[in-house]
Amino acid sequence: MTSTSLWMTVEVAPDADVLDGAQECDVAVIGSGIAGISTAYELCQHGQSVIVVDRGRICGGMTSRTSAHLAPLCDDLVTEMVTIRGHEATKLFCESQAAAVDRIEQIQKREKIDCDFRRLDGYLFQGREMPSDTIDQEMDAVRQIGVPVHRLVGVPLKGADDRHALRYPRQATFHPLKYLAGVAKACIEKGVIFYRDSPVEEVTEDDALVTVKAARGIIRAKHAVVATNSSISDRFAIHTKTAPYRTYVITFEIKRGALPDALYWDTEDPYHYVRLQPGAANTDYVLVGGEDHKSGEADDANARFSRLEVWARSMISDLGKETHRWSGQVLDTIDYAGFVGRDPGGKNSYVAMGDSGQGLTHGVAGAMLNTSLVLGKDHPWTEIYEPGRVTLKAAKNFLTENVTALKNFAEYVAPGEIKSLDQLKPGKGAIFRRGLEKLAAFRDETGTLHLRSASCTHVGCHLHWNSFETCWDCPCHGSMFDVDGQPINAPAVGPLARVKD
């Protein structure tokens, strides 16, 4: 089965064109995931003229691969965040995430978007052979920051009557692409222009204007918001404070009512996550995710899907046939909050990146924050998400995550994965050493060889093959390239260098 998410049948802004020629506006938004579209929405409500430009289809990035839990807590546990950022900052962070869920609820109501939005309970439960005191510690931390929570034993999953758990009321979920199709439509009605298939190559600033240069066109704007999931404008400062992780989702049919409609996640590391999505007639879908690993550090997706299926069948009764499987990437940050605000080193450009596994709420909260900053207003969340911040207590996480880059550069002196290009079978990719060069080699089903440099065009890390997604992953900061070397995930902008066959 190839990688296709449950959401991808919905097209967002289907009439978007390619950016061609010169355009002007108040704010250029680069990237059309939830962060970009939400930013465009907030800005146009304030009378700003906005152009949104994307490298590919509108909303074809990580937002189309999400699992869409709207759980406004800390994905890495509130206990962890309090240790690193303290009570006050954690409280403000959780308030901002809750405000994002409220904003989604408000917008879908106001714009009459039929997107299956609903409030429901969220259960954090004790994982297999995990201690129950994690649950107690988390309850204490959550109560101290004033978030409503109930302690219980047993969750409505198979064989989980004795699992210790926390129940969070008023969490939420929705169909992310139906929601964003509605938001994009509301934006278009307010004059926002969407451009697709227009990779942005450069964002530059002078005193008065920001210039956004795409392949065939240019936008001059008073401000730019870079919402490319991982920033293409900041070269390094923020990227060393994030780490890309790949995560996997598998969906099954399930008879309506067989599983209570709620969000579920456990305390294992990596954790499992489960939610329901309404289907047709009497059948719903259940999404089960997890099996995360650092990007590029494993290429065994099928084994991971098998483990997810075994886990799902052991925890959920009456699970029907599998319908979809896909993977995607989240960008963890070293202190658990994203980086949103004025671009370090920029004047009129802003960034929104670092989802920490909760990129939907980050995208919406970030849109509210960046809109205030663009309009020249203070915002109470500025410090929480300040892109240039240094969190001293996160030094251990900083070092752990940056070991990847150090180890990665050492790979340039290692042998290739194949000794000869003749060893490469159709449909396979591998790293090949030719003299001092490391090459990313892929042979397609017709036998044609696709050969590119294996050096990422962001800051030069060594790429790894991803056989499930048929692309090259960069373990350092999350770029991905297709087999012809074109970037398909930021921060890389340029294609992989061509090499002689």
Ligand SMILES: Cc1cc2nc3c(=O)[nH]c(=O)nc-3n(C[C@H](O)[C@H](O)[C@H](O)COP(=O)(O)OP(=O)(O)OC[C@H]3O[C@@H](n4cnc5c(N)ncnc54)[C@H](O)[C@@H]3O)c2cc1C
């Ligand atoms: C499997 C999975 C499960 C998840 N589950 C949850 C969850 O339950 N809850 C939650 O809150 N979050 C979850 N997340 C995270 C969340 O989905 C993402 O963080 C979020 O959708 C990212 O939104 P974004 O707008 O920042 O990025 P994207 O949706 O990736 O959008 C960025 C856009 O920028 C464009 N772009 C990149 N470079 C350029 C360029 N040079 N020029 C022009 N355009 C460019 C891309 O094409 C893309 O469309 C999950 C993620 C995954 C993968």
Ligand code: FES
């Ligand atoms: S993403 Fe930074 S070096 Fe590849």
